[in-house]
Amino acid sequence: MNRLAIVILFIISSFLTLSAAEHGDGAGAYEILKSYNFPVGLLPKGAREYDLDEKTGKFNAYFNDSCSFSLEGSYQLKYKSKISGYIAKGKLSQLSGISVKVLFLWLNIVEVVRNGDDLEFSVGIASADFAVDNFDIIPQCGCGLNCNNGGLRRTDDKKILGRASLVSSI
Template sequence: MGILPKGVKDYKLNPKTGEFSAYLNSTCSFKLENSYQLNYKPVIKGVISKGRLRKLCGVSVKVVLLWLNIVEVNRKGKNLEFSVGLASANFPVENFEECPQCGRGLNCVDEDDNVVSSF
């Protein structure tokens, strides 16, 4: 659930091929606490199947000074493996139980400055 940010306004899914498109109102960017900066284009495309997203387009991560496209996400037991091609990183599935918010990430604060969720 928490791989895409809140604010997806529409999506298309071909149930036979698994090809999908998700549409945001605009580009979305946020930094995960003490971790990576993520950027989502207004249109995110890929192919979904059980435990796997492949041929992913529209999601990038900043690693040191470089922006790299996340091209695949695989479920490996209790972890999600995010691949940028030659390299990958694993994160616990429980980190993705809630959707991040553009500009806020996973440290979401409501209008009264109360922490709503934090990973």
């Protein structure tokens, strides 16, 4: 292959990659989280696309289907096929599409705020703090962080989400 063909192939490849990123490549949803100072593990594996209005912070993330899993047996989470809200540096607000099971009730997670090395999750009437590094790994639908085929197992001895429980914010 001559040099000109290689250069043309490189330019076309670069253009297609840039075009996919501009039009909602799902892998970009995880990069967006990082650019706003959030860990990638806030979204489960499988975001197929996203859209973001950078002026207002309004975002939507899309999955092929709804998703649920447990984290180390302590919390059950559900994600709808569309998650939406507003994102700003260190703050996710007006969230819809994510819920957590507390005792026998499913409560919507409405806000996530980063405070240094902690994330505060709010369900409106209650909130809980967790270490940011608990969310360094992207969970997988069905099995969370304990998947045998997804390579998502924790390699350290930390108990995921073991530091907090939901407490009243009143």
